[in-house]
Amino acid sequence: MAEFSTSIKDQGNINIVYLKGFLDAHTAPSLENTFSGLVDKGRYQIVVNFKDLAYISSAGLGVFMAFIEKIRENNGDIKLSSMSDKVFNIFDLLGFPLLYEIFKTEEEAVKKFNEIK
Amino acid sequence: MNDSENLKARRNLKALVELSRVINSSLDLEFILNNLLLTCLGKFLTTRGFIALNLNGSLQPRAKKGITDEQFQNFPVIKNKTELQSEQFKEYLTSINILAFDEICSFQECLGIIALGEKLNKAPYSDDDLEFLHTITNIAATAIQNSLMLSELKKTNRILDSRISRLNSLFELSKEFGLFSESTKVARLLVYSVIGQFLVQKFAVVSFEGKNLKILESKFPQDELLNALKNCNTKLITSSISKKEIEADYTDLQKFGIELIVPMQLQGETKGLILLGKRASESEYSEADIEYIYSVGSLAIVSIENQRLFKEALEKQKLEEDLEIAHDIQKNLLPHKIPQFTNFNVVANTVFSKQVGGDYYDVITLDNNNFCIAIADVSGKGVSAALMMANLQAFLKTICKQGMQIDEATGLINDLITENTTEGKFITFFWAIIENDSKQMLYVNAGHNHPLLIRKGKIKKLDKGGIILGVMNTMIPYISERLQLETDDVMILFTDGVSEAMNQKGEEFTDERLEKLSLSLVEKPAKDISDTIQKEVSKFAYGTVQSDDITLMVIKVK
Numbered sequence: 001m002a003e004f005s006t007s008i009k010d011q012g013n014i015n016i017v018y019l020k021g022f023l024d025a026h027t028a029p030s031l032e033n034t035f036s037g038l039v040d041k042g043r044y045q046i047v048v049n050f051k052d053l054a055y056i057s058s059a060g061l062g063v064f065m066a067f068i069e070k071i072r073e074n075n076g077d078i079k080l081s082s083m084s085d086k087v088f089n090i091f092d093l094l095g096f097p098l099l100y101e102i103f104k105t106e107e108e109a110v111k112k113f114n115e116i117k
Numbered sequence: 118m119n120d121s122e123n124l125k126a127r128r129n130l131k132a133l134v135e136l137s138r139v140i141n142s143s144l145d146l147e148f149i150l151n152n153l154l155l156t157c158l159g160k161f162l163t164t165r166g167f168i169a170l171n172l173n174g175s176l177q178p179r180a181k182k183g184i185t186d187e188q189f190q191n192f193p194v195i196k197n198k199t200e201l202q203s204e205q206f207k208e209y210l211t212s213i214n215i216l217a218f219d220e221i222c223s224f225q226e227c228l229g230i231i232a233l234g235e236k237l238n239k240a241p242y243s244d245d246d247l248e249f250l251h252t253i254t255n256i257a258a259t260a261i262q263n264s265l266m267l268s269e270l271k272k273t274n275r276i277l278d279s280r281i282s283r284l285n286s287l288f289e290l291s292k293e294f295g296l297f298s299e300s301t302k303v304a305r306l307l308v309y310s311v312i313g314q315f316l317v318q319k320f321a322v323v324s325f326e327g328k329n330l331k332i333l334e335s336k337f338p339q340d341e342l343l344n345a346l347k348n349c350n351t352k353l354i355t356s357s358i359s360k361k362e363i364e365a366d367y368t369d370l371q372k373f374g375i376e377l378i379v380p381m382q383l384q385g386e387t388k389g390l391i392l393l394g395k396r397a398s399e400s401e402y403s404e405a406d407i408e409y410i411y412s413v414g415s416l417a418i419v420s421i422e423n424q425r426l427f428k429e430a431l432e433k434q435k436l437e438e439d440l441e442i443a444h445d446i447q448k449n450l451l452p453h454k455i456p457q458f459t460n461f462n463v464v465a466n467t468v469f470s471k472q473v474g475g476d477y478y479d480v481i482t483l484d485n486n487n488f489c490i491a492i493a494d495v496s497g498k499g500v501s502a503a504l505m506m507a508n509l510q511a512f513l514k515t516i517c518k519q520g521m522q523i524d525e526a527t528g529l530i531n532d533l534i535t536e537n538t539t540e541g542k543f544i545t546f547f548w549a550i551i552e553n554d555s556k557q558m559l560y561v562n563a564g565h566n567h568p569l570l571i572r573k574g575k576i577k578k579l580d581k582g583g584i585i586l587g588v589m590n591t592m593i594p595y596i597s598e599r600l601q602l603e604t605d606d607v608m609i610l611f612t613d614g615v616s617e618a619m620n621q622k623g624e625e626f627t628d629e630r631l632e633k634l635s636l637s638l639v640e641k642p643a644k645d646i647s648d649t650i651q652k653e654v655s656k657f658a659y660g661t662v663q664s665d666d667i668t669l670m671v672i673k674v675k
Contacts, residue, residue, distance in 0.1 A: 025286070025293040025306050032305075058286040062309025069318050069336075093279055095316055099397045 006034045014045045014113050016106060020052040023060035031060065035067045044076020047109040051082040056090055068099065077101070079109040129249060132160060133256060140260040144267045150180035153257045157233055158182055160253075161246060165214060165234030170261070171227060183234065188213045198227060217242040219250045223258040228265070283409050286310050290413060294420035300324070303424070304333035307417040311391065311410055315402070319374055319394025324421055325352060325387070337373045337392075345369040354380050355387055357407045377402045379410045381418035388418045439500050440472060446503035447477075450510050456482050458553045463490065464643040465670035468651065474666030475502035476612045477509065481517055483550070489517050491548040492565065492610045492670055501542075508537055509544055509586075523550055527561045527583070528591035535590050543587040547579070547610060556602040556674060561595050568610040569632060571639050572603060576632055606674040607639045607646065614667035615650070618658045626657050643673040
């Protein structure tokens with residue numbers, strides 16, 4: 001059974017969410033909980049690090065769509081970083097770069113948040 | 118060949134080799150076209166030129182130098198080779214100061230044209246020039262074709278990737294939906310895979326439960342959406358509805374920014390709807406998109422429907438268990454054996470309906486000479502009715518033995534029942550204390566169907582008493598009536614299951630029919646009277662479902 005886990009690192013006002021394993025219909029609710037938790041705490045500046053994510057399906061992508069509006073309404077954003085080519089290809093295929101900023105590294109994504117301030 | 122011509126030829130050759138090397142080293146179309154154009158501009162000393170390629174059936178400008186975008190706006194539609202020679206095209210080329218062009222042809226097909234402007238020295242294009250241009254385009258054609266094929270391949274690959282990704286999603290969801298998930302969880306997963314696939318931010322999923330609409334997920338204002346949906350006969354939506362159709366026929370929904378409605382169907386019946394707002398890409402939903410959404414929706418609705426049926430079955434099972442318990446309680450409350458007395462013959466029986474109707478009767482021996490008879494109908498059904506019946510029996514048995522006056526006792530029972538029932542529940546109740554030796558009877562009727570006392574072909578209805586039990590505390594005392602019974606008197610006590618039994622035409626058995634029947638039976642023993650009435654009632658109601666208990670007590674005075 002493919003496993004999936006998330007972990008969160010606080011970095012000032014920014015939260016870095018690390019994804020690991022397989023993000024699909026079965027595991028999407030886990031990421032949903034992670035985002036809900038952050039939004040409930042008013043943590044709207046989020047960088048998602050995909051370094052250890054092996055696979056993402058459209059249900060997983062949907063979780064990003066479900067939260068982005070609320071987060072942007074609160075002057076926050078979800079920025080994406082460190083995707084493998086395979087994962088990036090899926091994001092790219094569905095046109096995510098239109099809506100989300102995708103960075104090569106976590107540092108660049110964090111820097112982008114800090115620049116705006 | 119003189120030296121200068123020789124030099125020129127060598128320079129030309131060198132240029133060709135260089136071009137061939139450069140453009141064949143890349144598969145990037147822009148790079149190839151740019152290089153080709155620059156080479157030609159340099160070679161023929163002109164400041165303007167363009168390359169147009171045959172794409173999607175007509176000629177499209179793809180690279181240009183020294184020509185403005187505006188000048189390309191009037192680019193004529195050229196669909197075949199003959200149109201290249203048309204006056205219209207020549208006029209256009211002249212208007213943007215283009216003097217020469219050549220077709221770029223590979224072995225198989227014409228890929229497009231390269232066109233060049235006036236030379237700086239204003240000399241016309243010589244035959245040599247045109248021949249050299251032709252050589253250049255021949256070299257370029259292969260590189261261009263390779264590059265076009267590559268981008269075509271890439272495009273096909275992306276379409277394939279996208280198909281695979283959709284199939285994966287469907288496969289994944291079917292696995293997930295197969296588990297018995299809550300319908301809200303199913304709806305959420307459904308939404309995630311759709312909005313993730315199409316980059317949608319506004320959406321809703323609704324399901325039909327009977328006539329009701331239920332919103333399972335919504336990013337639109339829920340109440341307003343529900344109202345809007347109710348106004349537009351959504352149950353009749355059997356195929357997907359596009360943005361244009363929404364604009365035309367569903368203006369109420371268009372206001373929310375809904376651009377696509379896809380029904381969720383099960384065996385051809387619409388059981389729910391997926392409503393989607395606009396895509397981040399601003400593009401419309403294609404046929405393939407809609408098909409995917411429809412597939413996901415169908416998968417989800419099967420799961421949602423299964424879940425609903427499962428719950429329904431559970432509830433039904435629970436209800437049946439509940440009824441069984443109620444039946445058990447009721448049966449145990451009724452006397453197993455009816456005591457007999459020297460001067461009275463008492464027969465009583467209940468035919469239970471499938472649902473517990475709440476009928477109760479009892480015959481209680483008080484002492485050597487006195488006994489109590491009672492009949493009651495508790496409102497409501499199932500366990501709650503059975504428990505109320507148990508309450509009544511407990512009060513009755515306790516109070517009977519206290520030697521209280523029957524009217525006063527009725528008031529007390531009413532108070533106790535009133536305290537112990539929830540609003541809207543009540544009991545109709547008739548009871549009597551009968552003295553065996555003297556054949557005297559004292560009764561109180563608390564709102565029960567009037568028992569019949571038949572003497573010498575005449576009926577007296579036992580109607581003295583007061584209001585039904587359990588509605589309010591006793592304010593007006595109950596009245597009792599004392600009667601002297603005589604030999605061959607027949608008393609018939611019954612519940613509304615008898616008088617209100619219905620036939621297939623929806624007619625009731627009625628009090629009149631019961632009275633007439635009873636009068637004809639008085640000569641018979643109590644058991645026969647009871648059996649005959651029961652038989653007549655069931656004959657009357659033949660072919661209908663018995664909806665209430667049918668209770669009958671017959672007392673014959675010896």
